[in-house]
Amino acid sequence: MRIVILEDYPERLVGTAEQLNDICPGCEVEVLCYDPQNDYGEKAEELRTKLLCNTITIVDYWNLEEKLDELYSDPDTLFLFDTDIDRGAVIEVFEYRINVRYALKKRDDADNQLYRIWFYTTVEHLKRAIERTFGEHVIVAGQNGASLSLDLEGCPTFVEALGLHQAV
Amino acid sequence: MQKLYYYTTTDTMSKILQNGNIWATNLDYMNDSREYLNGISEIRTLVTKSNITAKWFESKQKQKEYAECPIQEIFSEQNGEERQNISSRYTISFCRKKDLLSQWTTYAKESGVCLEMVFEPDKADEFLLYKKDQKDSEEREIPVERGLKEIYYFTEERIDAQKYQETAEKILTDLFGENADNLDSESLIERWAQISIFVKQYDFYQEEEMRLAFDTMKINSETGKQPRIGYRIDKHIMKPYLDVQCKNGWPITSVMVGPGNNQEVVYKSIKFFLDHAKIMSSALVTEEQWKEQIKNYLCYNKRISPFWKELEQNKGGSSKIIKSLYDRWKTFSLSSKEAVLTDIAEIIKQSEYCSDFENYYLTRSGIIAEKSSIPYIY
Structure with missing residues (x-):
């Protein structure tokens, strides 16, 4: 199975792929790096090695949806979305954020399929917004120095989805 | 109890006393529009260029964490500019001094008034805002809790070294936490933007200001509701404001x-x-x-x-x-x-x-x- 992480600061994912592999051995981890400030260029490979992930793909506002659709079409893929990736844009309404919009659309389209997107954030006021909007599809995030620490096992819906997909 | 003072005109005073509301001004339309820019850039200078920051981390025995944190990238000019462009912040300012001539001339005009208010220190108060499209006659639908925060008068070029160091340490504590363990990039950018609201050019230090801040983006995230924004016209400028009611009236x-x-x-x-x-x-x-x-x-x-x-x-x-x-x-x-x-x-x-x-x-x-x-x- 594959787990896709959408993040604008990939440096803080040091240890996350390892954490995912601990609870889901052998899973493939792909990082979608949204509109990063760093022009990684040749350093992308260096970063990929540092993060211990399988793939790093740079995406932006214009191709994010297309890339996510492509990945979402594989039912054996789960998604972890960072909430605060639109920080530079003047977006006063939470639901207008590009990642939130996408997730809401997928949830509405889900019908009998399993809805496969989970959100995390370390920004206090956004925690309330994702809990209110996505309820059980929220992963508690903390910080370990400059790295992100995700309480993956504390999210029953994610653990359940992992179990289901591992069984496939 | 902490006594704070709000200088205004008698016209505004009558509205505050009868309706229990004060208009919070959008930060982009304050008397000094450079205020917020000062905070953003002064904090960036402090964190990325001053050796005070490295020493502060050393005093907290967090040199390793500091070295590993991508400080230059987090506090980049681009991130600062992006935050400056967000116009969702509104503030209400209070002065810690009663009967201050500079305040009378700036805010109260001739025979204006100074309202004394008593707040409980370090306690958040409850405020009520209108939701977008609500009418004046309706009950305000958005409750928010906010606490007053003191202004840091902080401009490297205008302040003496000792005062700069003292204020810098307070700002670093707000930014990275008492134990210097808040080093996550996303949270740091958010706090940088929030603290900048409370950093003012040093030349205004005599005002001894305390401030209440409301961020409509944050309020939307917290409550799921979009606050109503009003506009007052001043010299042809349409200045956005938030109508903020203090529960049971201002104290x-x-x-x-x-x-x-x-x-x-x-x-x-x-x-x-x-x-x-x-x-x-x-x-x-x-x-x-x-x-x-x-x-x-x-x-x-x-x-x-x-x-x-x-x-x-x-x-x-x-x-x-x-x-x-x-x-x-x-x-x-x-x-x-x-x-x-x-x-x-x-x-x-x-x-x-x-x-x-x-x-x-x-x-x-x-x-x-x-x-x-x-x-x-x-």
């Missing part, structure tokens, strides 16, 4: 009339207004608050306060007049409010203390009306 205890050539008549009119209008003050709701207010009013007089203290300690020897004021005060209850206030006013009127209270009057609303002692010079 107003006194109204001081500023210097002006018509100060006397303004003072007279404000006494009349406070005696007759239905006003809101969350500092005058309970019996305890009223008793405290009356006691403060009487004990403001230095000829009364020592004797009052003796009476509270059950010591005799007080003057007959003060004893009768004290006895009447002790019988205060919300239902006997009118009678007690009338009696106290009558006792003062017939006493040797009458002239002391000429410019210091306890109105029927419980709010004290007073006059500035600064001479009219402009």
